Amino acid sequence: MAYSKKVVEKFENTLNEPEKNSVGRWDPSDLDIGTGMVGAPACGDVMRLQIKCKPEKNSHVISDVKFKTYGCGSAIASSSELVDMLIGKTLEEAREIKNKDIANALDLPPIKIHCSVLAEDSIHKAIEDYESKL
Amino acid sequence: MQLPIYLDYASTTPADPRVVKKMKECLSLDGNFGNPASRSHAFGWKAEEATEEARQHVADLVNCDPREIVWTSGATESDNLAIKGAARFYKNKGNHIITSKIEHKAVLDSCRQLEREGFDVTYLDPDSNGIISPDLVKESITDKTILVSLMHINNEIGVVNDIKAIGEITREAGIIFHVDAAQSTGKLPIDLSELQVDLMSFSAHKTYGPKGIGAMYASRKPRVRLEAQIHGGGHERGMRSGTLATHQIVGMGEAFRIAKIDMDEDNERIENLRNKFWDAIKDMEEVYLNGDEISRAPGFLNVSFNYVEGESLIMALKDIAVSSGSACTSASLEPSYVLRALGLKDELAHSSIRFAIGRFTTEEEVEYTIDLVRDSVEKLRTLSPLWDMYKDGVDLDTIEWAEG
Numbered sequence: 001m002a003y004s005k006k007v008v009e010k011f012e013n014t015l016n017e018p019e020k021n022s023v024g025r026w027d028p029s030d031l032d033i034g035t036g037m038v039g040a041p042a043c044g045d046v047m048r049l050q051i052k053c054k055p056e057k058n059s060h061v062i063s064d065v066k067f068k069t070y071g072c073g074s075a076i077a078s079s080s081e082l083v084d085m086l087i088g089k090t091l092e093e094a095r096e097i098k099n100k101d102i103a104n105a106l107d108l109p110p111i112k113i114h115c116s117v118l119a120e121d122s123i124h125k126a127i128e129d130y131e132s133k134l
Numbered sequence: 135m136q137l138p139i140y141l142d143y144a145s146t147t148p149a150d151p152r153v154v155k156k157m158k159e160c161l162s163l164d165g166n167f168g169n170p171a172s173r174s175h176a177f178g179w180k181a182e183e184a185t186e187e188a189r190q191h192v193a194d195l196v197n198c199d200p201r202e203i204v205w206t207s208g209a210t211e212s213d214n215l216a217i218k219g220a221a222r223f224y225k226n227k228g229n230h231i232i233t234s235k236i237e238h239k240a241v242l243d244s245c246r247q248l249e250r251e252g253f254d255v256t257y258l259d260p261d262s263n264g265i266i267s268p269d270l271v272k273e274s275i276t277d278k279t280i281l282v283s284l285m286h287i288n289n290e291i292g293v294v295n296d297i298k299a300i301g302e303i304t305r306e307a308g309i310i311f312h313v314d315a316a317q318s319t320g321k322l323p324i325d326l327s328e329l330q331v332d333l334m335s336f337s338a339h340k341t342y343g344p345k346g347i348g349a350m351y352a353s354r355k356p357r358v359r360l361e362a363q364i365h366g367g368g369h370e371r372g373m374r375s376g377t378l379a380t381h382q383i384v385g386m387g388e389a390f391r392i393a394k395i396d397m398d399e400d401n402e403r404i405e406n407l408r409n410k411f412w413d414a415i416k417d418m419e420e421v422y423l424n425g426d427e428i429s430r431a432p433g434f435l436n437v438s439f440n441y442v443e444g445e446s447l448i449m450a451l452k453d454i455a456v457s458s459g460s461a462c463t464s465a466s467l468e469p470s471y472v473l474r475a476l477g478l479k480d481e482l483a484h485s486s487i488r489f490a491i492g493r494f495t496t497e498e499e500v501e502y503t504i505d506l507v508r509d510s511v512e513k514l515r516t517l518s519p520l521w522d523m524y525k526d527g528v529d530l531d532t533i534e535w536a537e538g
Contacts, residue, residue: 003449008449011446011449012452014517015450015510015513015514015517016513018513018516018517023516023517025519025522037519039535040535041480041481041484041520041530041535042479042480042481042484042535043480044443044445044460044469044480044481044484045443046519046520046535047519048519068517068518068519068522069517069518069519070441070442070443070517070518070519070520070521071443071446072443072445072446072449072460073445073446073449075443075446076446076517
């Protein structure tokens with residue numbers, strides 16, 4: 001299967017410049033960090049998304065994001081794409097991001113839609129974790 | 135050195151230039167284009183001469199009588215013809231078939247079809263190195279067993295079965311023994327005058343011949359009988375009808391003639407490259423060789439890079455053509471059934487890459503690949519949450535994963 005140009009670009013950028021592309025991790029016990037880990041090694045993909053949030057106006061805003069992903073090129077590209085979408089958003093806005101948005105942005109073929117679903121799940125888990133600490 | 139580098143010789147091989155030259159001579163008006171079945175003119179006689187010479191080359195490589203070679207469209211058809219043809223012919227003798235869990239789909243799906251027709255099939259487990267134990271074959275035989283079908287060289291891991299020992303068991307029990315040898319020609323010597331094998335499948339395109347042509351060996355002494363699967367003009371002694379594809383057959387014959395001559399030299403070189411490759415990566419952390427280290431055909435290197443998913447590694451190995459046991463490269467979401475049958479954990483199966491070295495692989499290409507593999511695995515582990523956990527000393531088996 002040939003990958004879309006967007007997936008290849010996103011994947012290669014992330015691979016070659018991990019720090020610039022938000023690859024990394026924070027201490028999950030920090031109070032301003034929300035961590036969401038989804039997937040399973042046996043299924044071939046695991047995403048760990050971390051959001052750094054600060055209270056602002058009447059909500060909380062995602063000021064920075066870090067992630068690590070084990071998975072196929074589309075899974076890694078999906079995580080990386082998600083990061084771009086999250087920074088600067090309020091938690092309410094972040095919750096509105098749908099897997100379709102990621103799939104469309106990367107031209108994912110039907111067989112790779114589960115990668116974008118996983119990415120969407122990781123946001124919800126991360127927000128849930130952050131809010132549980134408030 | 136030219137990019138991309140082809141390291142997928144177990145999937146298919148390029149036709150040798152000598153093969154292409156021969157094939158070209160059998161297509162156009164000024165060439166040998168006749169129908170080998172035409173008895174009434176020189177065009178037919180000349181074409182028949184070419185197909186029979188090719189048949190002799192195939193027979194020479196595996197040391198059998200050319201009359202024991204039947205042309206087919208490839209190893210898949212040979213497997214279908216051998217398995218379904220023998221089972222249906224001998225169905226009054228019994229309805230039990232023995233094969234293994236790590237056969238090619240052409241064998242497994244033929245057996246599944248026979249199950250739908252009322253046959254019972256036993257799918258043997260290989261040992262953790264991928265070898266089918268002859269003793270296990272012996273123990274699995276019942277008074278209903280009519281056919282045993284096992285591969286010579288496994289296409290994913292390159293492990294070699296002891297078909298000599300298994301042939302002794304089946305012959306003594308009066309059971310038909312079919313061997314899928316699609317990967318074998320040119321890699322390992324085959325002597326059918328010694329092996330107690332009744333049916334054997336061959337492919338041209340795994341041995342530097344063209345795609346779309348293969349052959350099946352059907353023993354004459356003792357004589358094995360088959361029910362034809364394709365009916366028509368009664369070609370190939372009724373076993374496989376259809377006009378012989380002269381150019382394809384000539385291509386296969388030339389490929390097998392070259393294989394016989396070049397085999398030893400080719401394999402020594404290929405084996406050196408393969409060992410050089412493995413020696414240069416085996417010191418990496420959490421890297422596992424899949425399949426038996428000793429009973430193995432030249433050129434195969436199936437490796438799992440733990441905590442790195444195979445498809446992402448393939449993508450990182452830009453300009454290197456390899457294949458993976460990861461689910462993501464196939465239409466299904468299951469990782470390689472072969473590696474799973476060896477008892478590999480799913481994540482190790484997802485992390486596997488098959489490098490297959492062949493006739494045209496150069497030392498420079500292998501060196502380039504080694505550097506790229508080491509670099510890419512390191513980069514992908516930087517991206518891998520599982521690698522972090524491993525480094526933190528977390529046992530992944532103790533974690534309850536939220537399945538996505």
